[in-house]
Amino acid sequence: MSPPPPQRLPAPYRPEAEIVRHRLQSLEHTLDWDAAAHAATPWVAAVRRHPPPFWAMESLLKEYPISSAEGLALMRLAEALLRVPDAETAIALTADQLARADFEGSADGALARLSQAALAMSKRLLPHEAEPGLLGKLGARTVVAAALRAVQLLGRQFVLGQDIAAALREAQDAARAQPGLRFSYDMLGEGARTGQDAQRYLAAYREAIEAIAAKARADVPVERNDGISIKLSALHPRYEALQAERVLAELVPRVWSLCEQAARANIHLTIDAEEVDRLELSLEVFEQLAARVAQHHPQWQGFGLALQSYQTRALELIDCVAQIARRHGLRLMCRLVKGAYWDAEIKRAQELGLPHYPVFTHKHHTDISYLACARALLAAQDVIYPQFATHNAGTIAAILQMASAQRNAQFELQRLHGMGEGIYREVLKQEGIACRVYAPVGRHRDLLAYLVRRLLENGANSSFVHQLADESVGMDQLLRSPLRLEAMPGLPLPPALYGAQRQNSLGLDLAVDAMRAPLLQAHAATPVPPVALAETAQVDAQVRRALAAHPAWDGLPVPERAQRLRSAADRMQDALPRLAALLVKEAFKTWGDAVAEVREAVDFLRYYADEAVRIMQPVELPGPTGESNELRLASRGAWVCISPWNFPLAIFTGQVAAALATGNTVLAKPAEQTPAIAAEAVALLHAAGVPADALQLLHGPGETIGAALVAHPRIAGVVFTGSTPVAKAINLSLAQKDGPIVPLIAETGGINAMIVDSTALPEQVADCVVQSAFRSAGQRCSALRLLCVHEGIADAVIEMIQGAAREQVTGDPHEWRTDVGPVIDGEAYENIQRQLTRLHAQARPLLPPGDQPPATRLVPPQAFEIADIGEVRQEIFGPVLHVVRWRGDPKGVVDQLNALGYGLTLGIQSRIDTRALALAARAHIGNVYVNRNIIGAVVGVQPFGGEGLSGTGPKAGGPNYLLRFCAERTLTINTTAAGGNVALMTA
Template sequence: MPDSSAGPCQHETDASFERLTRLYLENADAVDLAVGSHNMRSIAHAIAVREELGLPQAQLEFQTLYGMAAPLARALTDRGERARIYMPFGELIPGMAYLVRRLLENTSNESFLRQSLSGDEAPEALLADPARPEAGAAAPTVGVSDRPPFRNEPPTDFALAEAREKFSAALASVRSEFDRHYPLLIGGDSVETLAQIVSLNPSRPAEIVGRTASASPEDVDRAVAAAEAAFPGWRDRGVAERARVLGTAADLLRGRRAELAAWIVYEAGKPWREADADVAEAIDFIEYYRAQAVTLLAPERLGGLQGEVNDYLREPLGVVAVIAPWNFPLAILTGMTSAALVTGNTVVMKPAEQTPVIAAKLAALLHEAGLPPGVVNYVPGAGEVAGAALVDHPRVRLIAFTGSREVGTRIYAAAARAARGSRHLKKVLAEMGGKNAVIVDDDADLDESVQGILASSFGYAGQKCSACSRVIAVGRVYERLIERLVEGARTVPVGPADQPATIVGPVIDAESQERIRGYIELGKRLARPALIRDVPPDLAGLNGYYVAPAVFADVPVTCPLALEEIFGPVLSVMQAESFEAALELAMDSDYALTGGVFSRSAAHLAAARERFRVGNLYINRPITGAIVGRQPFGGLQMSGVGYHAGGPDHLIQFVEGRVISENTLRRGFASDRLA
């Protein structure tokens, strides 16, 4: 399919528009095309392609805006073309921004529309082929971080019957593999333990997804020893070979995408699209990091003095402990693991207790891709046992952790204590959650705002560290926004994760369910309940860990609902008198992970860019769904420490620098030293 994105130059955008016009007209049996444009060349091109393909005149519709390009609309109707004229109507005040935009387009001396309709432009200029820009036209801009080998993995389109049928078959196949046992993997060997972890399906907890071994401190010690023994060989393979092996792993993930997503549906309770995106993100992490590593790890020659050579090397650290969360059981686990591996480190992988089966699948896949024994070791276990042993181990060089603030701060403190026998200080990368706010300005597009907030708050039952849990409405938009949010939240589908329509599936376990219910009861006492939905009665027989969406208004700034990470489908709405006050309220938090602003005001958006200091700020869009390479993800303050995952700086944390300086002005020559 032709590139549908707008280019940085007008001619690029026009050329892309024409490619898409031809594509749709070539498929006129499946698509009805309407061309909404005031660009004479674009309109003429559409007519020419229609005639070239022998399509009837009625096959194509043109759309223009009332009060703009009236001569163009008349010319179309005079030709007998289907022409639709759009005219805005509605409330006056919200419509003023639209009116001002139209006035500027009609009256600005630099307006493309005004220039093209002035009668002063030569026909040759108006109809110039955008695919052949004039000499001297601006060249496409290419950012320094653009890397042609990397492309994001596209999401599965479940609107297609074929995709739905394939995933339904994968769900059925995976269900037939429930309740199998998965051992530890240490040094390439399977290791059994007396203790076990039983993984349940949160949609139907009576179903056992699988059972895994549960590592003891002794098992962890053996895993670290295996990783340490494998380190020199893996380090010395070189970045190109390591990238090749990881590329094989990415290909295996692609080939088993539906199967792995099905495991995520059952074990993590993620709905279809969320589970599919989890696998796509895992592939993205591998492909992005292996492309980055080839450049990052190339030796650098520094200086330029005669008689002196200075080489700067970036080399791996050693054994990396990867402690992963349950809410992105494949994506984050794969991201942290692949970052460590491609830079030449070896890994001891401890997944969350709620999702050990998906991690077992990843460990097996990595070995199938060609990782030598001991390079990746799989040690599921209790956090206070296996996790603590891994954090305290003297031969672990780096801890990559994603999880709660409580656990993350304990890890950070423990890592700072140099263990007996250790010859280094541990590094810690930690992502620890957020209390994320979305500001809705008084001039914001409410349709866009409500849609973005609902997706950010209730997708995957709010169990994302990036999820929106606070909404701050500016001025008079407050009550209208609450009304719209309530109506939207009332209709969000709640159900088992394996049902394709589900948006709000179960929360991860019974402990989380009780904790979230406690916050809802607290909200009833301390705030104004705008919506407290009951779990649909047809789910009662499943005994799943369901919590339906809840929306609270008039939430006091000191209320726990406004301060604490809930990690569930609970939304708090507050009012600010001004945009300045909204910014202060948004930043009044220990956390600073994600945030969002919906506004039409350029001045307010500029202020947000400067003062809304969170790791990821999203403007006029949802605040969840960061994409590797496009929106690197990470937090500030108590939301974490370390460079953003999926970004250009992330891999630097997995290496250390070394300088070799040689004086090449030798005195004398010893030939017997050549051998």
């Protein structure tokens, strides 16, 4: 009989309530929660009678809960302080965090006992981003030293040892104190960004396995030995679904070498869980490795996988893993955890506009899922050795109860090093219960940033660990049953992110095969249609038709115009696959960029429709008795909209929608390179009810058609996105015309910079730089052109960026794996090549030039180190990054950037909040982004537009944008002229 076909996971985006109901049904008649709570009560009581020592995590959370200013300050210091190389920045960081907290009020607790005097003096001695005197500086250094000691103490609670040898010694001491304790060592925190990182982490894993193997026994079941946990993202810098082919070819052999090493040593190797978008890829890697285990080491029962119960597919994942085990005749290990990326998963689903969340949005829903998964694991113990990682006494009691109902149940409990020791001290008094400690190993400065972020996500006040130490939380509340499905206010679904007024555009998760399929089908079925060229001689007639159509379009009630734009948005949303395919073919967009652009266009239509309804209502103004005063907005007439090729759908649609929403008619001239996309947008607007003469497309060269439109004496305004020189030429043409003064809305480019200080996390910086500088082949107005990095961390950051940039795939945008597609045309390619030739002669190249033939128009990511900010004099519109080192006061860096005259986007990477805010306030920049990339402004969320050489304002996608398309008119009526103010006379 042939084995069953592999089970596929369901879609990750399903209604949460339905899933929870199913999980509850699976627990019916298998769990008596009241009995479990009764069993857990003595454990909790014992912990409260004998609280853990002051350095334990529970004590720390009790004294400094993460929701408090003190707790947050301590966690943020722990995240950053150890990696700061220079004293001045360390002082500034400590001042920034401790100045907002009151450690003096906690003088009887853990951290205060450690460095009470120093911390109490912090706010008096630490300079707050100001030049201290000598005494102040000496005092500040003392306080920083105390803070460092406190962070190092905190590090000991998170990290078992700073290398594997030290960790093994600590584990041996712990096992002597508590016989039978087992360990799973986790060597790493962040994932690899470079190929060099991946090889270094692979070597660290091999060294750790060798050290663990030296203490392992060959004559006992594998679960009785210590083992190792590995992160697949640490072993490959592009561990992503869209890079699956490469990942499977390169990563599987690396992990297999570790599996063989562990199998020979009779120790376990568990693959840790990661983000939802990597789940299918992880499962594919896991099955390929399982097949090799079955072939080469069939007796080894130590291969395992971690499962996150907060994922809505966790229960189905257990079924998949059990099927893999049965298909290959193996017994696998499965570690069940709650999950550690909740905030990131929620934000990703919101940003992508997905229909549902892939994780549960209520804690007790995750608790229900955990219990349902525990039941499933116990039921599959013929092929799975269950491992239950939890610090919740009620959950532990429930697991023990469910296990007792099965004959000879084999399983173990797990806890994180530094947490849950009190509860497990009581639990392990029962015979026959095994516990394994998940033990991070590594330098504090490397691991604390990662671990603290996980704690910040999972150490909320509602957590059991926090409430356990809080005796004001009664036993009934602490051990309350999670087995309930209540009507609770929760997070709005991503489509409802902006409330009932405006629906968020729907997007796709390209990591999901089913969501990619419509795009591929559309790509095969969508040609790039030809668009007829307009003739200069026709411009006057088309302007006259637009003027003739203006009274009727303007005369529609504003809600009716808005509704037609919303209808166009719905049509555009429905056409997303076709429009995205057209963007890939005509504008050479990668799939991710194409989907995002369609969504932005949809958002523009809906946002401007709502804004027009909001602002185009008469406003009554105060005045003297017997007089009414009213302010009204009115359309101006026929507008010329000139859009660029780099966002041929989103910017085109945004310009047109703004003009139409306010009652103007439109003559739209798209970029010469991308007329088909513009024609599709116009067709959708016409189908939604916008009259053909109210919106006309004029395709042709800017020098002829564009110039003729701008020069026409009867146009009411021009909105333009493109280069600064062209914007200046348009402005000059408008100024030289006879007749009315015509408004110009211009959005141009910029020498966009990112300032990185020495508190920044290098991995986060590398991610943001690569996204900002090289995504869309650097062909965004907002793209990063200049990286200003503090000299104290410059070498490490530059090395990481170099490695991450080399991992970018340059190629055909139709391929899913492509990160950097071709530049728009031959002229753009030649211009970039001239600039690269100059830079190779004048600056230090940081990346190889690549060997792409000119016919492909592919420019691989390029970077150059320069000596001074002033050397960057113009924008290079491609994947080219300048890097400069700085020292001293970062305010001086901002002043130099201001002196360049551009003002579009700026990034700030710093953990010093007051510094980031001060730099943002000092910058003459339209859009400032702190601790994130600097691209991808969202309509209505980050209104976009610059100042100086970067544009005129107002900001697109913001609440002031539509005002520029309107004329303001005031109506004053003297009511006394018709007999007086009746209301006053009858008062």
